[in-house]
Amino acid sequence: MGYAVVLGESLVDLLEQTTGGELIYRQAIGGAPLNVAVGATRLGGDVRFVGSLGSDVLGDRIAQMLRGVGVGTLGVKRVPVPTTLAVTTFEGAEPTFTFYGEPPSYALLEPADVDTGLVGGADVLYAGSISLLREPFRSAARAAWAVPGPVRVFDPNARPTLLPDAAAVAALRALADEFCATADLVKLSSADAEVLYDGATPEAAADHILGTGARSVVVTCGARGAYTATPDGAAMLPAPAVTAVDATGAGDSVMGALISRLLADGRPADLAGWQPYVRFALAVAGLVCERPGGAVAMPTNQELIARWGALV
Structure with missing residues (x-):
């Protein structure tokens, strides 16, 4: 089995919750690409994270967490700015994110920081999410994406709070x-x-x-499941029934699960080949939704079997 390179942001989520009648914010390490890297690693994948990370104590905690899970960090660049915070509020289990920190600690990777040998040797390359909205990271991602070799996976991860007007949406659409x-x-x-x-x-x-x-293409649709499409056809695959407590990171867990399957079994040739991958990913996401969210919610294969049995 080869390895995956995950390119993108890491930050700290402040998750809104009520404790003893008081509204508080629980700190959790997150960022969609970081969640993807942790998710794929916990499912048995070999993953290297590439991105910029603040040089403060929160950045130290993120780096320590990545190493503790087993995510490779040689591609991480430490930068002298505070770690970006994402304040997360909820309507039901669905999160809304507001970001604090300028310049964003996660968007300071430069093209020269990208190890093209590391990227070219990977079986899978992930790029996407909010880090693509800013330079120099956008140019770094383009440089990595241009390296031949890996299976390329992309997630636009559009965040409305970072898209203030129609022009910003149009620019992201063109970039996507x-x-x-x-x-x-x-x-x-x-x-x-x-x-x-x-x-x-x-x-x-x-x-x-x-x-x-x-x-x-895989379009996740919350409790409905995921719509999967290839040039030879499309199918709506149902999600397992769960009582969701926090959907933070659920979509990222789908991507992490898909990357873990791509590393283990390669890229499917058609819709029929993708369907078991997506069913597996939906089982992963269902378990994530039953836990308080973020990277810490990403399950292991053993936890999946304990929860779903023959489903996975």
């Missing part, structure tokens, strides 16, 4: 299309689809993304 055009897999949520493609349904968004040149 650029990465989708050469992606082997694009994973996005139904909420991402609505933001990026003018209220598009999962089906319409998947059609658009396949039209750019992407080889497969």
